[in-house]
Amino acid sequence: MNVMQAIEDRRSIRVYQDAPVSREQLTAFLEAIRLAPSWKDMQCWQVIVLSEREQIMRLGELLNYNPRREGVFENVPYFIAVAADPSQSGDEQGKPNYMTDVGICLENACLAATxxxxxxxxxGLFDEKAVKEFLGVPDNYRLVALTPLGVPAQAPKPRPRKALADFVHLNRWGNPME
Ligand SMILES: Cc1cc2nc3c(=O)[nH]c(=O)nc-3n(C[C@H](O)[C@H](O)[C@H](O)COP(=O)(O)O)c2cc1C
Known part of the structure; x- marks a missing residue:
């Protein structure tokens, strides 16, 4: 599969089979994080791999909102949490690049998973304080994102996306690209 195909095929999966993810697959997922670009190559992220069923279900209880009802915590063999130290990335003109760094590294891994x-x-919607405490994340880190990693038990249709014309400008804002 090439990168474009993985981009096209990736979906948010909220129901999982009771099936294992191999150690090699987990390592490949983590490698995709490791190789990501980042602000000044500072690699501000830290990754927690949750591998115990009971721990994953307890995390699910902390995220007592929609995705849980859809089953995102059931069955799945791994849950991944990505934290970042903002001081290990750039904050230029009010743009905190640690969010970008984590966005890139985790999306790399999501595409590798696909x-x-x-x-x-x-x-991205969770009680950061409660989940940080549960996972023992140090105070100076932000907990940016979580994801399950498992074998899909659903094949959702693509969600709608804007057309290129809705967001692409040629040379200057407002000039459409024909
Ligand atoms: C930064 C970010 C945070 C997200 N947070 C949540 C979330 O808390 N719960 C959830 O069910 N989906 C979450 N999503 C998934 C989006 O809802 C999903 O990507 C979007 O609806 C498009 O669907 P697709 O991923 O299947 O293409 C998040 C996605 C991103 C990029």
Whole structure:
């Protein structure tokens, strides 16, 4: 599978099979994080791999909102949490690049997962304080995103996207690209 195909095929997967992810697949997922670009190559991220069923279900209880009802915590063999130290990335003109760094590294990994036939689902809506405490994340880190990693038990249709004409400008804002 090439990168463009993985981009096209990736979906947010919220239901998982009771099926394993191999150690090689987990390592490949983490490698895709490791190789990501980052502000001044400072690689501000830290990754927590949750591998115990009971721990994953307890995390699910902390995220007592929509995705849980859809089953995102059931069955899935791994849950991944990505934290970042903002002081290890740039904050130029009010643009905190640690968010960008984590966005890139985790999306790299989500695409690698797609290529391996595995599912992920970005989760950005959670009680950061409660989940940090649960995972023992140090105070100076922000917990940016979570995702399950497992074998999909659903094949959602593509969600709608804007047309290119809705966001591409040629040379100057407002000039459409024909
Ligand atoms: C930064 C970010 C945070 C997200 N947070 C959540 C979330 O908390 N819960 C959830 O169910 N989906 C979450 N999503 C998934 C989006 O809802 C999903 O990517 C979008 O609806 C498009 O669907 P697709 O991923 O299947 O293409 C998040 C996605 C991103 C990029």
């Amino acid at each position: 290529e391996m036939g595995l599912g992920t689902c970005w989760i």
